[in-house]
Amino acid sequence: MAEIVKEVLARASEAVETFKPVTISKDIDVGFDLGNLLVCDPNPIDTKLLRTEQEVYIKNLARDNTQLIINKIWELPTERFEGALVVKLPPPTTIVPREKPLPKAKPPTRWEQYAKKKGIQKRKKEKLVWDETTQDWKPRWGFRRVNDDKNDWLIEIPENSDPNVDYFGKKKEEKKERIAKNEFQRLRNIARAQKTKVPGVGITPSETPSKQQVKTALAVAKTSVASVGKFTSKLPNEKPPQNLGKKRKFEANLVNFNKEKEKSLQILKELHSKKPKFDVDKAVKTLSNEERQLGDYKQTSKKKTESKRRCKSGGKKGRAIRKPFTGKGKKKGEKG
Numbered sequence: 001m002a003e004i005v006k007e008v009l010a011r012a013s014e015a016v017e018t019f020k021p022v023t024i025s026k027d028i029d030v031g032f033d034l035g036n037l038l039v040c041d042p043n044p045i046d047t048k049l050l051r052t053e054q055e056v057y058i059k060n061l062a063r064d065n066t067q068l069i070i071n072k073i074w075e076l077p078t079e080r081f082e083g084a085l086v087v088k089l090p091p092p093t094t095i096v097p098r099e100k101p102l103p104k105a106k107p108p109t110r111w112e113q114y115a116k117k118k119g120i121q122k123r124k125k126e127k128l129v130w131d132e133t134t135q136d137w138k139p140r141w142g143f144r145r146v147n148d149d150k151n152d153w154l155i156e157i158p159e160n161s162d163p164n165v166d167y168f169g170k171k172k173e174e175k176k177e178r179i180a181k182n183e184f185q186r187l188r189n190i191a192r193a194q195k196t197k198v199p200g201v202g203i204t205p206s207e208t209p210s211k212q213q214v215k216t217a218l219a220v221a222k223t224s225v226a227s228v229g230k231f232t233s234k235l236p237n238e239k240p241p242q243n244l245g246k247k248r249k250f251e252a253n254l255v256n257f258n259k260e261k262e263k264s265l266q267i268l269k270e271l272h273s274k275k276p277k278f279d280v281d282k283a284v285k286t287l288s289n290e291e292r293q294l295g296d297y298k299q300t301s302k303k304k305t306e307s308k309r310r311c312k313s314g315g316k317k318g319r320a321i322r323k324p325f326t327g328k329g330k331k332k333g334e335k336g
Contacts, residue, residue: 020063020067022067022071023071024064024067024068026041026043026064027043028042028043030042030043030065030068032068032069032072033092033093033094034069034072034073034076034089034090035089035090035091035092035093035094036092036093036094036096037069037089038094039065039066039068039069041061041065073087073089074087076088076089076090106193107192107193109189110185110189110192125140126140127139127140128140129146130146131146131147149171155167155168155171215241216241218241219241
């Protein structure tokens, strides 16, 4: 046992000898900025050691400066926070430049502008709300929220409403419309923030339409129903819309027979008058030109056939010359 104790003490003494001292002295005092954990060392650099033992010299220099700033931090007042010893750093004194510029503030939305104009202040609401039906705390918004009507199996219908309408499907469609409206408003706020053209609602081409554009949109909306605006209620002293294009007029199904006959004859007359007239002189000239071209083609083809016949009969172009026999070699049928 005594040998083990001696061995442990020997190792501890060796470890202590390897540790460097905590107190460090320098020729020129260093500057501290504890808010940024910054040390400025104005002492000159030993160029000989830097050239011969670069890594060792830089490590020792960094270790000494780190020890100095740690000593300076422990001089500050300390306190206990959640079982840990904490030091509160003073405000920084050195202005450190940023890598990137400060982010620009987001432009306010239409609701934020309206709330600022009317003096409406945003009140912070609690996320959890007590639900009386389930006797439990539930989130105010989102999944499994309080008073969630998504899983309702019964819907109360007013007395004057149509009982044959699918009110569950109607509720889903209304929710989809609300989601689409919110998404459209979000995109419109983004477009306004980027100073691009904001599309208008409906058929108006701009967000602030003119008087004529509003009249056109109102007339189109009234005539878009099944009755084409026949049973649409009108405002008092409302004038009929203008410059909306010509409306087609159809005749009645039962009309006078003579008028119908005259109309049909007029259509046939117009169809007959549109037929092209037969030009005799032009037709004769075209026919004569075609015959002349056909005669020229026959003459050229006849000349070509005659020249081919001459070549086959032994003309200069088609004569074949046989190589004369010199007597060398063996004739056919001779034996060696």
